[in-house]
Amino acid sequence: EDKVVQSPLSLVVHEGDTVTLNCSYEVTNFRSLLWYKQEKKAPTFLFMLTSSGIEKKSGRLSSILDKKELFSILNITATQTGDSAVYLCAVEAQGAQKLVFGQGTRLTINP
Amino acid sequence: GAGVSQSPSNKVTEKGKDVELRCDPISGHTALYWYRQSLGQGLEFLIYFQGNSAPDKSGLPSDRFSAERTGGSVSTLTIQRTQQEDSAVYLCASSQTGAKNIQYFGAGTRLSVL
Numbered sequence: 001e002d003k004v005v006q007s008p009l010s011l012v013v014h015e016g017d018t019v020t021l022n023c024s025y026e027v028t029n030f031r032s033l034l035w036y037k038q039e040k041k042a043p044t045f046l047f048m049l050t051s052s053g054i055e056k057k058s059g060r061l062s063s064i065l066d067k068k069e070l071f072s073i074l075n076i077t078a079t080q081t082g083d084s085a086v087y088l089c090a091v092e093a094q095g096a097q098k099l100v101f102g103q104g105t106r107l108t109i110n111p
Numbered sequence: 112g113a114g115v116s117q118s119p120s121n122k123v124t125e126k127g128k129d130v131e132l133r134c135d136p137i138s139g140h141t142a143l144y145w146y147r148q149s150l151g152q153g154l155e156f157l158i159y160f161q162g163n164s165a166p167d168k169s170g171l172p173s174d175r176f177s178a179e180r181t182g183g184s185v186s187t188l189t190i191q192r193t194q195q196e197d198s199a200v201y202l203c204a205s206s207q208t209g210a211k212n213i214q215y216f217g218a219g220t221r222l223s224v225l
Binding site: 032040044048088092098102 | 144154
């Protein structure tokens, strides 16, 4: 059964800190890994990763995938209070279409 | 539409009643998905539509749950004889068919079964 595990489940830091969120997975015939940010209700898309070692970057956020060790990390530098959210990691298997999600990491940025 | 639209945003019902949840996907997206998010949990897949057909219904938790999609657009998720354990946020997503299956989500319907 495909599985995604995120850690930590909860993280509280001060504004300006750098954080690293972890996502490990087990999936048959891996196709892609996606990161989403969920503030109130709708998860919003951040990154899709398909190849190992290639960093995706958007402003202060970046992510990388290791297909050998079966994990991905999401980095946020110079955190702001607006980064407070639940960050969801999901994987897609070849031919499956559906996404399998981890439990999420609840990130709280204190001023 | 500009994004995935779901209605109602909140639904409170009594145990045993039937409910219908609606999803209007992004215009032109052929794939549509329903997920369920229980309190403090990740998203749990329910069903996937490609056009009007549902090649994967494997996530529907019981035969009280059903979904349909008409005209390759709007979808409704129906829960019959609701139970308290059905209380959750029901999220809909849509995507274009192709190599990059980036799913875009609606704001969800929060269902509370009393």
